[in-house]
Amino acid sequence: MLYPPDRLYPPDRLYPPDRLDRTREAVAAAGLDALLLTPGSDLRYLTGYHAHALERLTCLVLPARGEATLIVPRLERPAAEASPAPGTGVTIVDHADGDDPYPLVRKALGGPARAVGLADRMWAAQVLALRDALPEARQRLAGEVLAPLRARKTPAEVAALREAGAAIDAVHAGMGRWLRAGRTEAEVGADIARAIRDAGHETVGFVIVASGPNGASPHHATSDRVIAAGDPVVVDIGGTMPSGYCSDSTRTYVVGTPPPDFAAYYEVLRAAQRAAVAAVRPGVTASSVDAAARSPIAGAGYGEAFLHRTGHGIGLDGHEEPYIVAGNALPLEPGMAFSVEPGIYLAGRHGARIEDIVVCVDGGVERLNTLSTELVEL
Incomplete structure (x- = not known):
């Protein structure tokens, strides 16, 4: 092409x-x-x-x-x-x-x-x-x-990622139009894929709609499962803009009233994600950001339920350097852009993840996904 x-x-x-x-x-x-x-x-x-x-x-x-x-x-x-x-x-x-x-x-x-x-x-x-x-x-x-x-983005690259973040935020902002009880994950996913393109993406990278127990599988895609009232639903979506730069953002929704145990650990997760974002600044290591996310989750007794690294770099690839993971002693530098996406996954029950793309800047961090991380009840 x-x-x-x-x-x-x-x-x-x-x-x-x-x-x-x-x-x-x-x-x-x-x-x-x-x-x-x-x-x-x-x-x-x-x-x-x-x-x-x-x-x-x-x-x-x-x-x-x-x-x-x-x-x-x-x-x-x-x-x-x-x-x-x-x-x-x-x-x-x-x-x-x-x-x-x-x-x-x-x-x-x-x-x-x-x-x-x-x-x-x-x-x-x-x-x-x-x-x-x-x-x-x-x-x-x-x-x-x-x-x-490639890990150190130029201002133009950050601007392209900022545009991608705004585009995928617009899709999440419209989730109430598609995500509701009685529809299958696949039906909701098809609507989201169309919305990703309508929001300005050139291609759809992935659509995860993981409801109920499927939310405990971090890389579940979609299925014919019918979404029920009370289901927590993890929605992780992204695509590629005409610039070539990628978007990636996760929000967790609940259809109706959330289960009490889910609402409790979601607040733990939200605090962990905020702590990890706040930890980002030049000179800190990638592993220290991972630790900032992991500590509150482990302290609340959910450490074993956080199954993956805290984040991955993003740019022309959806996954690239730097990786925000235990053992990575790489010091962060201005221009490094990556996800911050802790999760809690309870097999057979439900799960939750919150993901923002952030960029390390002089003096701190900029979130490129700006929607609230509060649990959205639809």
């Missing part, structure tokens, strides 16, 4: 021309001779090109020293040229069907390569083909270089 028009975030803001230069410096500092990036978020981050993942090779060759080359199938060249990629300074080279494209990679490197960083999610067939084409080059992960760069 052609890169979609983006009136709020023009390519020269989301994909600044100096990004390739800064990445080259990081490539050299990591002891790599080049990055080799096939379609995915890393390629889009560096060039703005949202390429199809095909059996035909598309590959950005970014040497530590030298010009960047974007190798594309000939039939995809118009899409590459219509993307922001030419404005970032890359040279586009194409290959015809039936030709071996891998010698083009070797040529674009400009000389011998001892170590190259491959896109973390490159297809295995391409990994092995590059191993054959560059037998002298040790293969490492491009994420060693790109993950730290």
Whole structure:
């Protein structure tokens, strides 16, 4: 597909021309001779090109020293040229069907390569083909270089995430139109998916509508279960905006009057989520934010019911660095954006989760999802 028009975030803001230069410096500092990036978020981050993942090779060759080359199938060249990629300074080279494209990679490197960083999610067939084409080059992960760069969002990226947060908040604000007793989770989920697109998302990433006992399964999607009066319902939704940046937010609802035990532990969860958000500031570790969420929940006797990490980074991918999890000693820096989403899950009964996307800023934190975290009774 052609890169979609983006009136709020023009390519020269989301994909600044100096990004390739800064990445080259990081490539050299990591002891790599080049990055080799096939379609995915890393390629889009560096060039703005949202390429199809095909059996035909598309590959950005970014040497530590030298010009960047974007190798594309000939039939995809118009899409590459219509993307922001030419404005970032890359040279586009194409290959015809039936030709071996891998010698083009070797040529674009400009000389011998001892170590190259491959896109973390490159297809295995391409990994092995590059191993054959560059037998002298040790293969490492491009994420060693790109993950730290991508974790620190620019002001334009934060603005794109802020727009995504407002769009998904608008969907949650309309939940009362769809979520009610007598409807199935799948019916409600279909309405939510349409609303995600109507709110400005280009694609729907996921829709979780987990009612009653299904709420105790953190990654339940939807089912034919009929929502009943008194059911707590976990709704976790997200998508991708035309900018390429993602949304992700969870709120927990109850249809009618909540069960007494649920209302009690929901308040524990709400306090834990507020504490974790408040703990975010430059210099604190990712693990300390996780601990801030976990401590109130464990103190109330629900520690074993908090089944997952507190959060994940977000940007061009729904899950990326930094991960807010025990043992991660990474100090937070301004521009790091991630979820804060503690949960309590009681198997066979119900569950709850509250999720906001936040960004670490000078002096503290900004919530990019701004809806109240109070339990909503529908």
